[in-house]
Amino acid sequence: DGGITQSPKYLFRKEGQNVTLSCEQNLNHDAMYWYRQDPGQGLRLIYYSQIVNDFQKGDIAEGYSVSREKKESFPLTVTSAQKNPTAFYLCASRPGGGETQYFGPGTRLLVL
Amino acid sequence: SQQGEEDPQALSIQEGENATMNCSYKTSINNLQWYRQNSGRGLVHLILIRSNEREKHSGRLRVTLDTSKKSSSLLITASRAADTASYFCATVLGDSSYKLIFGSGTRLLVRP
Numbered sequence: 001d002g003g004i005t006q007s008p009k010y011l012f013r014k015e016g017q018n019v020t021l022s023c024e025q026n027l028n029h030d031a032m033y034w035y036r037q038d039p040g041q042g043l044r045l046i047y048y049s050q051i052v053n054d055f056q057k058g059d060i061a062e063g064y065s066v067s068r069e070k071k072e073s074f075p076l077t078v079t080s081a082q083k084n085p086t087a088f089y090l091c092a093s094r095p096g097g098g099e100t101q102y103f104g105p106g107t108r109l110l111v112l
Numbered sequence: 113s114q115q116g117e118e119d120p121q122a123l124s125i126q127e128g129e130n131a132t133m134n135c136s137y138k139t140s141i142n143n144l145q146w147y148r149q150n151s152g153r154g155l156v157h158l159i160l161i162r163s164n165e166r167e168k169h170s171g172r173l174r175v176t177l178d179t180s181k182k183s184s185s186l187l188i189t190a191s192r193a194a195d196t197a198s199y200f201c202a203t204v205l206g207d208s209s210y211k212l213i214f215g216s217g218t219r220l221l222v223r224p
Contacts, residue, residue: 004154031210033211033212035214040216040217041216041217042116042200042214042215042216042217043155043200043202043212043214044214045211045212045213048209048211050208050209056209058211088152090154090155092155094210098210099143099145099160099204099210100145100157100160101155101157101210101212102157103147103154103155103156104154105153105154106152106153106154108152
């Protein structure tokens with residue numbers, strides 16, 4: 001099946017710990033995006049990447065880092081600098097020349 | 113930053129009734145898209161309307177766009193219980209990133 005997978009579904013972070021959220025797509029899409037969603041809110045863009053080995057900050061990049069070493073993978077690391085990481089994190093991809101985004105099922109991050 | 117505001121924040125209707133959601137935005141856009149999110153899940157693209165279009169249909173969905181008022185509406189006709197979800201508008205500006213800027217969403221409950 002083609003699509004976007006995110007793992008894990010739930011993730012728990014301890015104080016001072018970095019955690020990495022996985023996002024993989026087998027759609028051969030060029031662009032990938034990471035969004036954060038807080039309860040009852042819309043999505044806010046954290047980082048995006050339009051090609052391999054290149055990425056740009058979104059509106060709320062502080063406390064997060066990404067890499068894009070492979071076309072199909074765009075992992076997001078939530079660092080200890082992110083003081084309020086509890087949220088629902090959504091990954092999306094977009095084909096080159098396309099205008100719509102395809103979303104994964106999300107990862108819910110909770111702080112212990 | 114969130115570009116759009118959606119109205120109403122929540123809507124409860126009876127099955128078979130029509131549901132109308134409105135979205136306002138602040139800056140000039142390339143296109144406007146509507147997405148649906150079932151509780152705790154990823155987003156699914158519903159429909160895209162370009163800045164030079166005024167109305168678009170897809171099945172039971174009708175979208176209008178008024179660029180002079182910087183607003184859009186989504187009409188779902190003959191609603192079903194399965195339409196219960198949150199609906200988000202997202203604008204795309206004129207640059208090459210195709211970043212989506214989301215509104216805050218409308219939570220729709222369709223009562224059987």
